Amino acid sequence: MFSALAEGLGSLRLGYLHAVETWDRSQIDARVSTVIPALVKKFKDAGGGLYIGNGDYTPEQAEDAIAGGWADAIAFGKLWISNPDLHNRIAVNGPFRTPEPKTFYDGGEVGYTNFPTLEESSAS
Numbered sequence: 001m002f003s004a005l006a007e008g009l010g011s012l013r014l015g016y017l018h019a020v021e022t023w024d025r026s027q028i029d030a031r032v033s034t035v036i037p038a039l040v041k042k043f044k045d046a047g048g049g050l051y052i053g054n055g056d057y058t059p060e061q062a063e064d065a066i067a068g069g070w071a072d073a074i075a076f077g078k079l080w081i082s083n084p085d086l087h088n089r090i091a092v093n094g095p096f097r098t099p100e101p102k103t104f105y106d107g108g109e110v111g112y113t114n115f116p117t118l119e120e121s122s123a124s
């Protein structure tokens, strides 16, 4: 179904296709881990253009996806919330702070804008 959708969207010559892949990566076993890249690659190829994946990727898994050719880029959501300097942390291989789901969608600053950058952490 999603390949047909990607094909239809691809025919519109979009700049890129961006999908939230909603499986729980922590539950992925060795068998499934070979199936998923193949599925995503099918989706990417059906679109015929650039593909940006998203959904529970770690920076390491993102590099694998790009190196494996099933994504052109990976977007991060939750990791950005808990690591406001995510780009810097990726550049030096972490450490990465863990997001706090209990504070998501809560309206306050806690869990959103109170995570320190690496620089701030080393200053304290």
Ligand SMILES: Cc1cc2nc3c(=O)[nH]c(=O)nc-3n(C[C@H](O)[C@H](O)[C@H](O)COP(=O)(O)O)c2cc1C
Binding pocket: 020, 054, 055, 056, 057, 075, 076, 077, 078, 079, 104, 105
């Ligand atoms: C607190 C929170 C707010 C989000 N708000 C939006 C939003 O406004 N629009 C949107 O398209 N996705 C939103 N998302 C989804 C993320 O963009 C992303 O697709 C999702 O979190 C999976 O990627 P991740 O595992 O890298 O976080 C939100 C996610 C979280 C956790």
